[in-house]
Amino acid sequence: MAPVPENWQRGVVIVAHPDDIEYGCAAAVARWTAQGKDVRYVLATSGEAGIEGMAPAECGPLREEEQRCSAACVGVSEVEFLGLPDGRLEYGVELRRALAGAIRRHRPEVVVTLNHHPIAGGGHLNSADHRAAGQAALDAIADAANEWIFPDLPEPRWTGVRTALVNVMSGWTHAVDVRDTVDVAVASLAEHKEYLSALSEVPVAEQAAAQVERATGPKGEFDRAVGFELYSF
Numbered sequence: 001m002a003p004v005p006e007n008w009q010r011g012v013v014i015v016a017h018p019d020d021i022e023y024g025c026a027a028a029v030a031r032w033t034a035q036g037k038d039v040r041y042v043l044a045t046s047g048e049a050g051i052e053g054m055a056p057a058e059c060g061p062l063r064e065e066e067q068r069c070s071a072a073c074v075g076v077s078e079v080e081f082l083g084l085p086d087g088r089l090e091y092g093v094e095l096r097r098a099l100a101g102a103i104r105r106h107r108p109e110v111v112v113t114l115n116h117h118p119i120a121g122g123g124h125l126n127s128a129d130h131r132a133a134g135q136a137a138l139d140a141i142a143d144a145a146n147e148w149i150f151p152d153l154p155e156p157r158w159t160g161v162r163t164a165l166v167n168v169m170s171g172w173t174h175a176v177d178v179r180d181t182v183d184v185a186v187a188s189l190a191e192h193k194e195y196l197s198a199l200s201e202v203p204v205a206e207q208a209a210a211q212v213e214r215a216t217g218p219k220g221e222f223d224r225a226v227g228f229e230l231y232s233f
């Protein structure tokens with residue numbers, strides 16, 4: 001199993017919802033920030049449609065705050081919410097424009113995103129938002145680099161992205177060794193207290209530990225690892 005290259009300094013993780021990063025990927029983020037890398041989060045939505053019985057106007061700010069706490073756990077202080085509608089992300093030019101703008105603002109060498117494939121793992125259908133956000137994040141890398149695509153964006157083009165990493169639960173080609181960061185990843189997911197409490201009566205700490213355990217199983221020679229597909233630019 002090839003290790004994910006770590007010869008870079010700035011990365012941006014682009015996802016649809018608060019909590020998406022914390023189901024495994026945050027263990028890799030914690031490793032990278034411990035190495036001194038600058039990692040930032042960009043969330044297309046505030047997850048405002050994510051809690052049954054809680055109106056979006058109340059839910060969105062709560063979930064943003066939970067996401068900021070989760071990010072802080074793994075050494076990420078810069079978290080940007082793009083304010084797009086939770087549950088109704090559409091793959092297309094508008095989403096690519098929003099994500100290209102984010103890439104131009106943050107100027108990363110590495111873009112990390114989540115599984116955009118139709119199957120989420122375990123035979124589950126991947127959500128429409130995840131499919132749209134993941135695919136658009138990958139496509140927005142080239143959009144961000146071309147001055148003639150989205151010339152109306154205020155940010156100058158950014159041609160510095162060399163690698164995209166897609167966090168997947170199966171079919172990975174590369175892995176990040178997370179044996180030292182599993183605990184902090186569990187703490188990071190457990191910051192989504194209200195969200196996880198609404199999902200299940202199992203205590204939040206137990207839910208978080210089980211989810212991170214599932215996402216950080218052995219891969220190749222690594223006892224605990226997070227799996228990625230790697231794309232070069």
Ligand SMILES: [Zn+2]
Nearest residue numbers: 016017020130
């Ligand atoms: Zn999600």
